[in-house]
Amino acid sequence: MSELNLVILGPPGAGKGTQAERLVEDFDLPYYATGHILRAAVKERSELGQKAQEYMERGDLVPDELIVEVIRQRVDGPEAADGFVLDGFPRKVTQADVLAEVLDGLGRRLSAAMLIDTPDEEALRRLSGRRVCADDDHLYHVEFDPPREEGKCDQDGSALIQRDDDKPETVKRRLAVYHEETTPLIDYYGERGLLRRFDGSRHPKEVSDHVRATLATLRLEDEL
Ligand code: AMP
Secondary structure, three states: OOOEEEEEEOOOOOOHHHHHHHHHHHHOOOEEEHHHHHHHHHHHOOHHHHHHHHHHHHOOOOOHHHHHHHHHHHHOOHHHOOEEEEEOOOOOHHHHHHHHHHHHHOOOOOOEEEEEEOOHHHHHHHHHOEEEEOOOOOEEEOOOEOOOOOOEOOOOOOEEEOOHHHOHHHHHHHHHHHHHHHOHHHHHHHHOOOEEEEEOOOOHHHHHHHHHHHHHHHHHHHHO
16 A cells, blocks of 8 residues: 655644544554654653753744654654654744655655644634643543543543643744744645645544545545
8 A cells, every 4th residue: 555654734723633643543654743752852851852841831943953853763764664644743844844855865755744724713722721641642622522530531541731831821922933934834835736724623523534535535546
């Protein structure tokens, strides 16, 4: 079967993580979320984590040199030989260029950049109610997707917490950074014929049905 090399784009709060979880189940692809990788590094107090922490706390992007190598290794690794889902990378044009260069070097190309488009007000509403599990970043929402038992992860029983960068001031900064740095990628991938748009203000199930149908078509076209 042909490989699926995918990136998910969209503002914080668009539901990228939720959609990625479903994609990974449906298509059995490895999932690399840079936010997740960086938060784990901060928790471990590794060198990467120590360097990244101050930027993340402000809601700013970490410098390219901190994150690019992490992604290069993942994409080039044996686990990603049949494809991958990248969430949170690329976040700016310089990173998209690096990804293209890495894939090119491997004789591969991106299958699609999937934009989950969501208005800022909706993103804000979702992020303010978002909770993550302390152990593994499993996602919940106090209103739209509550856990079975309040404050406790359904999957591993750990405590549910609010990410520091989901607090209102940081969310505003993250949205501003998204508009400044990441939205140029919409044209970038549009010009290369790789952009696929999804309406992120719809119910997550509707979005994932649309994603699934789009990817099935993509695969079919690729095999023809
Ligand atoms: P996320 O969970 O994707 O919203 O990422 C959380 C934070 O990690 C961001 O606000 C950035 O500080 C940092 N981050 C994640 N991905 C990247 C990236 N590709 N480039 C730079 N910083 C990133």
